[in-house]
Amino acid sequence: MHPLPPRVSRGTARPYVMGMRISVAILMGLVLPGLAVVVRAGGPGAPDVAAKSAVADTVRVEPAGILQMGVLQPTGTPNRLTFTLVNDGPAPITIQQVRAGCSCSAVAGYAREPVPAGGRTTVVIELDAGKLPDGRFERGATVVFAPPQAPVTLRFAGEVRRPFAVAPRHDQYVGILRSRDVPWRAEFEIEARPIGGVPAQPGVPVTTAPGVTARLLPAGKAGLYRLEVTGAPPLPLGPFNVEVRLPVAVPAGLPEERLTVRGRVGPELFGLPPVLTLPTGSAAPVTRPVELSFRDTAEQDVTVEELRFTTPPGVQAVVRPAEHGAIVDLTFSPAALKTPALGQIEVATPRSAPLILRYVAGPGR
DSSP states (O other), X not given: OOOOOOOOOHHHHHHHHHHHHHHHHHHHHHHSTXXXXXXXXXXXXXXXXXXXXXXXXXEEEESOSEEEEEEEOOOSSOEEEEEEEEEOSSSOBOEEEEEESSTTEEEEEEOOSOBOTTOEEEEEEEEOGGGSOSEEEEEEEXXXXXXXXOOEEXXXXXXXXXXXXXXXXXXXXXXXXXXXXXXXXXXXXXXXOEETTEEOEEOOOBOOXXXXXXXXXXXXXTTEEEEEEEEOSSXXXXXXXXXXXXXXXXXXXXXXXXXXXEEEESOEEEEESSEEEEESSOSSOEEEEEEEEEESOOSOOOOTTTOEEEOOTTEEEEEEEXXXXXXXXXXXXXXXXXXXXXXXXXXXXXXEEEEEEEEEEETTO
């Protein structure tokens, strides 16, 4: 018979079990930041040790939650919001930075001096309702403190109600126009709203784009209008972005409404590669091919006959047909590559805006 193994007393096992308890407690402290865990370092009667996270969260924001601003109307003057921060912790805190959460808001001021325990400080935010879209909004700002205090977020919400409701939207895209001899037109529906009990009234729309007119017409219902924006031929080739300004005649002093119409006349000519890299100091001419084609069109692609080039001295362009479009071989003479340079070559067609090909000449290219 084999002798039985010696019995292990509970006192012998206690250090191992205690070590497991401490390890688990420490792991919980790492996994759950902000949780205070009490562990017993010894046997009965030993003192408790509190392990706390390195990040403190002792700042209280007044008002709590989301500051409701109600209905805002763009007036050109920013709305000021004041938040109070209360230091509920045992040590002073210091604001390092306040970051606005959008381009519609800005930080107007905050104290940079330390805030003692139990003390208060304020942060002021300015909100420009004119930079927000019509309807409900929710924005915020972040207050960053010196460690170990965690950042806090200041939240505010409301509703922007402009003098005019615009449909379908403030920005319209009329697409790619194949011919420069056909006019384009965009329509906006304008609904005037009451401002402070006074019905808003639009003024005369204004646009400074050449060949573009804007007319405001009644739409058969009180306070409802139709804004027609028309581009007359011959239309300039290339992309366009037309801005129409609609002033507020009544009540006076309100900022104007701005609407835009975007599009393109003719297809877009593009080259691959768009930028050429060339060596300097070459004793022989250097030739680089560039593939030319139209973008966003199912029509006949660019042809050799319609291409026209404007090149600087010492640069020659020779065009040949390709499967899709054309290829231009650009040859640079040694004189053109004598010194480092930046240059450009203009490529024109009667159906699109000119394309600018750029080249860079430098050592080791």
